[in-house]
Amino acid sequence: GDSVTQTEGLVTVTEGLPVKLNCTYQTTYLTIAFFWYVQYLNEAPQVLLKSSTDNKRTEHQGFHATLHKSSSSFHLQKSSAQLSDSALYYCALRNNYAQGLTFGLGTRVSVFP
Amino acid sequence: EAGVTQSPRYAVLQEGQAVSFWCDPISGHDTLYWYQQPRDQGPQLLVYFRDEAVIDNSQLPSDRFSAVRPKGTNSTLKIQSAKQGDTATYLCASSYNQAPLFGEGTRLSVL
Numbered sequence: 001g002d003s004v005t006q007t008e009g010l011v012t013v014t015e016g017l018p019v020k021l022n023c024t025y026q027t028t029y030l031t032i033a034f035f036w037y038v039q040y041l042n043e044a045p046q047v048l049l050k051s052s053t054d055n056k057r058t059e060h061q062g063f064h065a066t067l068h069k070s071s072s073s074f075h076l077q078k079s080s081a082q083l084s085d086s087a088l089y090y091c092a093l094r095n096n097y098a099q100g101l102t103f104g105l106g107t108r109v110s111v112f113p
Numbered sequence: 114e115a116g117v118t119q120s121p122r123y124a125v126l127q128e129g130q131a132v133s134f135w136c137d138p139i140s141g142h143d144t145l146y147w148y149q150q151p152r153d154q155g156p157q158l159l160v161y162f163r164d165e166a167v168i169d170n171s172q173l174p175s176d177r178f179s180a181v182r183p184k185g186t187n188s189t190l191k192i193q194s195a196k197q198g199d200t201a202t203y204l205c206a207s208s209y210n211q212a213p214l215f216g217e218g219t220r221l222s223v224l
Contacts, residue, residue, distance in 0.1 A: 033212075035212050043217065044117075044204065044215035044216055044217045044218060045156065045204070045215050046214075046215070047212040047214070050212050090155050090156070092155075098168070098169055099144055099161065099163075099168070099208070100146060100158040100161050100168075100169055101146075101156075101158065101213060102158070103155035103156050103157070104155055105154055105155050106153075106154070106155045
């Protein structure tokens, strides 16, 4: 089956500095879509970014990610972290066979002043 | 547009008790998902429907869990005899050719 790996359980960053969250995946399917979800405390996960195009940068709310099929990665980055970015971030994929998403374990981001 | 609505928000049970979770998806969304999210873990798919049909329930513990969506709209997830290991947040999501949108979930504690 599919798998998604997020290597950092916790990322701490100072406000105004860049932040990068790693996401790699394994799948046997050729057609796949990728998502970053953000989950604030006691709230539901919300879609932050989505992409299915190789080597195309996707941006939303100051975050960006580029799907690289050659390295099986979809890392999330932001050039200047804000206090309000403190949350859980999940990378997820959906293959063309099934519509159920496969999520990574998540990365908690804590932004400090 | 109303979002995905779930009830109850919280449930506390003793082991062996039964519980049902209810989900009202976004109007027009044909696909409905149930996920289990243990504390400090990512959501894990239990079952999903397209209209009233079950598409994938391979991760649903069939001896104790059941899920229905009889009219292709609302859905109910039931745990027949809860165990402590079922303690988690149960998330419902819906979609129509887009990324699934999640409800706020039901937080279940099994004592």
